[in-house]
Amino acid sequence: MSYDKEKQVATAACLKAAKLCEKVRKTLSDVKSMLKDDKSPVTIADYGSQALICHGLKENFPDDPIIAEENAGDIKEMSEQRRLITHYVQQQCKDKISDEDVLRWIDYGRGNIAHRYWTLDPIDGTKGYLRGDQYAIALALVIGGQIVLGIIACPALDEGMIFWAVRNHGAYRQDIEQQTYPVRIKTIQNDFDRSQLQYVESIENTLCDHEKQDKVAQLLGISTPSIRLDSMTKYCLVASGKVGLYLRFPSPNKVDYRENIWDHAAGVIVVEESGGYVTDMDGKELNFHDNIKMLNNRGVIVSNNITIHQQLLHVIKQYEQSKRESSVD
Numbered sequence: 001m002s003y004d005k006e007k008q009v010a011t012a013a014c015l016k017a018a019k020l021c022e023k024v025r026k027t028l029s030d031v032k033s034m035l036k037d038d039k040s041p042v043t044i045a046d047y048g049s050q051a052l053i054c055h056g057l058k059e060n061f062p063d064d065p066i067i068a069e070e071n072a073g074d075i076k077e078m079s080e081q082r083r084l085i086t087h088y089v090q091q092q093c094k095d096k097i098s099d100e101d102v103l104r105w106i107d108y109g110r111g112n113i114a115h116r117y118w119t120l121d122p123i124d125g126t127k128g129y130l131r132g133d134q135y136a137i138a139l140a141l142v143i144g145g146q147i148v149l150g151i152i153a154c155p156a157l158d159e160g161m162i163f164w165a166v167r168n169h170g171a172y173r174q175d176i177e178q179q180t181y182p183v184r185i186k187t188i189q190n191d192f193d194r195s196q197l198q199y200v201e202s203i204e205n206t207l208c209d210h211e212k213q214d215k216v217a218q219l220l221g222i223s224t225p226s227i228r229l230d231s232m233t234k235y236c237l238v239a240s241g242k243v244g245l246y247l248r249f250p251s252p253n254k255v256d257y258r259e260n261i262w263d264h265a266a267g268v269i270v271v272e273e274s275g276g277y278v279t280d281m282d283g284k285e286l287n288f289h290d291n292i293k294m295l296n297n298r299g300v301i302v303s304n305n306i307t308i309h310q311q312l313l314h315v316i317k318q319y320e321q322s323k324r325e326s327s328v329d
């Protein structure tokens, strides 16, 4: 199946959300963040983006549940923020809308896992967004536990890019203004020269383990320093052949952290359809079947090449074994 209607509706919604995010960043000189219960930041743009995308999906696919990151409960009592969110959402809508509409649209994102569901990260890399760096808007459709469609808008990558993939139909990239034709993307397939191999990782050490990622990369023969950047743009760089690897090992301070489905689903299909591979650190597929958290997956590894992927899994095992042995001695 080519999921034409789903792709068209989802892409239009993500493009509107990208416009909102850029408008907020350009017109509010100081985008304030609010802290959620888990102490992570969220902005009015995260809520506005979620409202627009959930509304677009529900208008066209009313029976599909949506599992999205944000929750309107967090802003119900914040009248100033609510007013600002409605103001920016209104700019992207033809009909007159109220604060209540926007809150309702945001909470369309509180669905549950079903045979067919959407999962949305309205801004991935909120810290990057606040810093003026990379961020992404990421949406995926999952059917029977398999990701069938993924869209990642990266408004701050080059002049603004959008990436998408449909299962068995390839992965594509286009400029966000859609002035050029879509280009089919492919990972780099033949870079066995380790001195040329480069990897991407998160900026924040609280979200990954820079030291272990660096050690494992060295053991694999990689000598080029990593590129650090925020958001699922990291998946897009592997998918489009800019780098060979993305490493995301659990932070040493939060080894029990389990990844959310919306932080990965769209990235996984974009990489797989461009010829790459995604597993956890134990070589297991990421699980989008049964929970909003990938409870049985530890870390994430993204590569452009199955041989490198397998060597990487082997090196991780050896490294972890030697660490265990040295802690016993």
Ligand SMILES: Nc1ncnc2c1ncn2[C@@H]1O[C@H](COP(=O)(O)OS(=O)(=O)O)[C@@H](OP(=O)(O)O)[C@H]1O
Binding pocket: 040, 069, 121, 123, 124, 125, 126, 127, 128, 201, 202, 203, 204, 206, 207, 208, 229, 230, 231, 232, 250, 251, 254, 257, 260, 263
């Ligand atoms: N402890 C821990 N470990 C791993 N991942 C975590 C952790 N805590 C949060 N998150 C999720 O990481 C998302 C941001 O990842 P990034 O790679 O963009 O990080 S960073 O921007 O470089 O800081 C970020 O997504 P957003 O909240 O959408 O920005 C979080 O969902």
Ligand SMILES: [Mg+2]
Binding pocket: 040, 041, 042, 069, 126
């Ligand atoms: Mg967040």
Ligand SMILES: [Mg+2]
Binding pocket: 121, 123, 124, 125, 262, 263
């Ligand atoms: Mg995220």
Ligand SMILES: [Mg+2]
Binding pocket: 046, 069, 121, 122, 123, 124, 125, 126
């Ligand atoms: Mg987010």
